[in-house]
Amino acid sequence: MFYREAGQFKTSYRADEATFPILQDKIFxxxxxxxxxxxxxFFITDYSANAILVHFLVYALAAIGLNILTGYCxxxxxxxxxxxxxxxxxxxxxxxxxxxxxLIVIVLLSGGITAFVGVMFGLPSLRIKGFYLAVxxxxxxxxxxxLFNKVGWFFNYSxxxxxxxxxxxxxxxxxxxxxxxxxxxxxxxxSIVTVAAIxxxxxxxxxxxxxxxxxRDMDIAAELIGIRPLQAKLSAFxxxxxxxxxxxxxxxxxWLGSAEPTEAFDIFQSFFVLFIVIIGGLGSILGSxxxxxxxxxxxxxxxxxxxxxFGFAVGAAKHVEVMTLGALIIFFLIVExxxxxxxxxxxxxxxxxxxxxx
Amino acid sequence: MLFFLETVITGLxxxxxxxxxxxGFVLIFKASGVFxxxxxxxxxxxxxxxxxxxxxxxxxxxxxxxxxPVWLGIIATMGVMVIVAWLVERLVLRHLVNQEPIILFMAxxxxxxxxxxxxxTLFGSDVKPLNIGLPNGAVDFLLDNYNLYIEKxxxxxxxxxxxxxxxxxxxxxxxxxxxxxxxxxxxxxxxxSVGISLRTIWVIVWSVSGFVALVxxxxxxxxxxxxxxxxxIALKALPVLILGGxxxxxxxxxxxxIIGVGEKVAEIYAGPFIGGAIENWFAxxxxxxxxLFRPQGLFGEKIIERV
Numbered sequence: 001m002f003y004r005e006a007g008q009f010k011t012s013y014r015a016d017e018a019t020f021p022i023l024q025d026k027i028f029x030x031x032x033x034x035x036x037x038x039x040x041x042f043f044i045t046d047y048s049a050n051a052i053l054v055h056f057l058v059y060a061l062a063a064i065g066l067n068i069l070t071g072y073c074x075x076x077x078x079x080x081x082x083x084x085x086x087x088x089x090x091x092x093x094x095x096x097x098x099x100x101x102x103l104i105v106i107v108l109l110s111g112g113i114t115a116f117v118g119v120m121f122g123l124p125s126l127r128i129k130g131f132y133l134a135v136x137x138x139x140x141x142x143x144x145x146x147l148f149n150k151v152g153w154f155f156n157y158s159x160x161x162x163x164x165x166x167x168x169x170x171x172x173x174x175x176x177x178x179x180x181x182x183x184x185x186x187x188x189x190x191s192i193v194t195v196a197a198i199x200x201x202x203x204x205x206x207x208x209x210x211x212x213x214x215x216r217d218m219d220i221a222a223e224l225i226g227i228r229p230l231q232a233k234l235s236a237f238x239x240x241x242x243x244x245x246x247x248x249x250x251x252x253x254x255w256l257g258s259a260e261p262t263e264a265f266d267i268f269q270s271f272f273v274l275f276i277v278i279i280g281g282l283g284s285i286l287g288s289x290x291x292x293x294x295x296x297x298x299x300x301x302x303x304x305x306x307x308x309x310f311g312f313a314v315g316a317a318k319h320v321e322v323m324t325l326g327a328l329i330i331f332f333l334i335v336e337x338x339x340x341x342x343x344x345x346x347x348x349x350x351x352x353x354x355x356x357x358x
Numbered sequence: 359m360l361f362f363l364e365t366v367i368t369g370l371x372x373x374x375x376x377x378x379x380x381x382g383f384v385l386i387f388k389a390s391g392v393f394x395x396x397x398x399x400x401x402x403x404x405x406x407x408x409x410x411x412x413x414x415x416x417x418x419x420x421x422x423x424x425x426x427p428v429w430l431g432i433i434a435t436m437g438v439m440v441i442v443a444w445l446v447e448r449l450v451l452r453h454l455v456n457q458e459p460i461i462l463f464m465a466x467x468x469x470x471x472x473x474x475x476x477x478x479t480l481f482g483s484d485v486k487p488l489n490i491g492l493p494n495g496a497v498d499f500l501l502d503n504y505n506l507y508i509e510k511x512x513x514x515x516x517x518x519x520x521x522x523x524x525x526x527x528x529x530x531x532x533x534x535x536x537x538x539x540x541x542x543x544x545x546x547x548x549x550x551s552v553g554i555s556l557r558t559i560w561v562i563v564w565s566v567s568g569f570v571a572l573v574x575x576x577x578x579x580x581x582x583x584x585x586x587x588x589x590x591i592a593l594k595a596l597p598v599l600i601l602g603g604x605x606x607x608x609x610x611x612x613x614x615x616i617i618g619v620g621e622k623v624a625e626i627y628a629g630p631f632i633g634g635a636i637e638n639w640f641a642x643x644x645x646x647x648x649x650l651f652r653p654q655g656l657f658g659e660k661i662i663e664r665v
Contacts, residue, residue: 076460124646128653129661131393131459135600136649138593139642146639150632221665267593271467278464316479323475329468334453337461 005352019201036190041183049182050255056296057189058251063276063288064200065243070274071283072204073236074216075125079137081269082144083241085261086114087248089154092163095176095253096156103168103175107192107249114245115238117144122237126230129219141267148261164258176253185254192250196243201285203239212236213283244273279332281339290340299325364507365622371512373618374519375581378574379595380602380610381523382567387604388543389563390451393463396470398592400568403442403473405575405584406481408435409488432572439568440561442473447560474589488579515577522573523611526566530607535562543605597641601648603658612656617641 008023010016020026044053062084069075090110094101121140125133148154155163167177174180175188203209211232214222223229252259259265272295280291302324306317336343350357382397411418411431419425426434450469454462530536541549542559550556578588598617602609624640654661 070460076463124650128649131463131604132600132649132653132655134463135596136642136646138596139639139646142639142642146635150635218665220663224665275464275467278461282460319475319478321475323472323479326468326471326473326475330450330465330472333457333461333465333468334450337454337457 019198019205033194037187041187044183044186046182049186051300052296053186054182054189054250054255056292057186057193058247058255059273059276059296060289060292061193061196061250062244062247062273063280063292064197064285065240065245065247066273067277067280067283067285067288068200068204068212068243069236069240070277071281071287072209072216073212073233073240074219075122075233075236076131076134077137077240078134078267078270078274079121079140079144080244080273081265081267082141083114083118083244084248084251084269085144085148085265086117086241087111087245088252088259088265089148089163090114090245091249091253092156092165093154095166095168099166103170103188103253104192106168107246107253110249111242111246114248115242118237118241118244119234122234122241125233125237138267141270145261145265148265160260162258162260163252165253165256168253176257178257180254189250189254192246196246197285197289200243204285208232208235208239216283275329279329279339281341284339284341286344287339287341290344294340298328362623365626366619367508368512369619369622370615371509371516371618372622373598373615374512374516374611375574375577375614376591376594376598376617377611377614378515378519378522378570378577379591380598380614381526381607382570382574383595383599384602384604384607384610385526385567385570386563389539390542390560391459391462391546392451392466393459393604394567395463395466395592396473397567397571397595399470399473399477399589400439400442400571401575401578401591402584402586402588403477403575404435404439404568404572405488405579405588406477406486407438408432408572408576409486409579409584410481411435413486413488432576435572436569439572440565443564443568444561446564447557451560452557470589470592474586478586485583485585486579487583488576511577511580518573518577519611522570523607526607529566535559539563594641597645600655601645603655605659606655606657609655609657613645617644620644 005022005024008021010021015021018026020029040053062080065083066077066080069077087110090113091106094106094109095103117140121137124136128136149161155161158164165176167179168175170188173184173188175184204212211222211227212235214225214227215229215232215236219229222232248265252264256264276291276295277288278291279294280289281287299321302321303317306312306320307314312320332339379397379401382400383394386392386394386397408431411426411434412428413419414425425431446469450465451462454465528536530540538549538554538559539562541552541554542556546556549559574591575584575588578591595614598610598613601617602611602613621637621640621644624644625637628636648656652658
């Protein structure tokens with residue numbers, strides 16, 4: 001294994017510990033961001049923003065959150081849908097109670113509230129491990145969804161039980177509500193996801209991230225070398241829920257515009273995000289993006305091919321789509337259990353030695 | 359008082375139904391360490407297959423012009439479940455040996471998706487009433503003399519569950535295959551080294567849990583028809599599992615009974631005060647509360663961790 005490219009010398013510790021130590025990686029990331037921020041907005045349509053781009057960004061953010069908890073800290077959680085619901089309802093309450101509040105502040109506050117709820121539901125993780133914990137987090141899932149269904153205060157006693165995002169502006173641009181333009185919504189999500197991803201990338205390689213990984217690899221051993229499981233696990237729950245809460249906030253306010261808890265935040269939401277994390281690669285921020293792209297694009301592609309290409313009925317196509325998705329997931333797990341991020345790493349490894357493979 | 363008694367008995371019987379599903383989980387988890395999320399979908403699939411063998415509107419009737427008698431239909435469905443078990447081993451498990459538990463868990467969720475889509479594609483997604491001549495309605499004797507409303511079907515399910523657990527216990531304790539199964543459950547590698555074929559064992563275990571799923575499918579199908587929501591009973595069985603412990607057959611039964619009673623009593627006596635419909639999460643909270651005191655569940659093996 002080579003970890004450094006030939007010809008790229010590091011002369012200081014800072015340079016060696018940079019976020020992207022490889023020059024090509026750095027160029028690639030900057031180029032990608034430049035395209036995403038400067039080129040894509042010119043080609044965006046209402047459909048592509050709604051169905052693909054914003055969809056992708058929201059799930060990428062949720063996947064980063066779950067990846068911090070499951071991939072880095074090793075605590076399997078099935079409560080993602082419930083935590084997204086917390087983010088969404090926090091956004092709804094904040095934006096209706098305080099109409100003057102900036103939407104960015106609202107999203108961050110929603111994340112903060114979700115972090116608090118996440119820590120509450122993370123407390124059992126100190127005693128319960130593995131699958132027992134996974135099932136225990138389902139308690140959060142079902143309880144939170146039930147709570148948002150039953151307690152009228154959360155949806156302002158609206159007769160349908162639905163929550164609808166009120167139109168809100170940031171710097172004079174309309175972000176939420178039906179009138180918002182797709183470009184603005186896309187850029188808003190993209191900015192938040194970019195910042196969040198950079199923060200996450202730096203968190204996981206710092207002290208906190210190393211603590212998490214030690215807990216993941218073997219919590220007793222980690223405890224013996226002086227890592228406090230209480231702090232490490234709860235901080236993972238807090239940070240992870242913060243991200244998931246922000247994702248839930250964007251999911252509701254920017255992407256859907258209106259939501260109803262039983263449908264929008266059900267358990268399949270939790271599974272969907274967990275799939276993204278596993279297929280993308282556990283313990284990889286890049287993987288969260290790759291997995292989200294895969295899980296968002298594959299169903300859309302399948303549907304387009306079957307309905308438009310072969311003229312399937314929509315209902316039958318849905319069944320075949322579910323079936324194909326299941327088969328693809330199994331296939332991926334068999335071929336590469338460490339996810340798309342590992343495939344990318346293998347590709348890089350091969351390129352490094354090309355054209356002399358030995 | 360009478361009402362309370364009726365609540366408790368109904369709860370106990372509902373708990374038996376949960377136990378039926380939980381049992382399938384435990385069998386597979388014990389023998390292969392796989393947390394099989396697809397168990398609920400197995401029950402759905404078995405129910406759908408059975409319906410198609412014995413009902414007028416099914417495939418079998420369309421193909422051959424007659425339907426199978428119920429007992430033959432059940433045997434044929436069992437055959438289908440064995441084939442499914444064999445395919446699962448051949449196509450999925452065999453390639454995932456030595457992977458981490460979460461990967462296997464995700465694979466079974468993928469399997470659940472796949473079988474759900476397959477079931478819907480093959481058999482259609484409308485609700486199918488399953489009628490194989492199981493008793494229905496209230497038990498007259500209790501209703502007349504004590505004014506207790508108890509479903510005959512649920513009594514029947516409880517009896518079937520009791521028989522099944524006994525048969526399974528004998529199968530595990532007394533037969534050659536049962537001994538091999540327990541050996542595999544204890545230690546995969548040691549079992550391999552004394553000449554037990556892991557692959558055969560896995561096929562057998564998945565077949566047995568397919569059989570359990572078939573029984574669960576028949577019971578739930580007779581109660582509320584065979585439909586998509588049948589696959590969601592897996593979610594009902596999960597709290598039963600963590601309460602009883604993943605590795606314990608008696609745990610699945612006792613856990614089911616506790617959850618069943620707790621759920622019904624809470625729904626009736628505490629539900630009205632906090633808005634009702636608490637059945638969905640109450641079981642999880644109950645299980646969570648138990649777990650805080652016994653992290654391995656009531657009957658699970660003590661978790662010993664070493665560095």
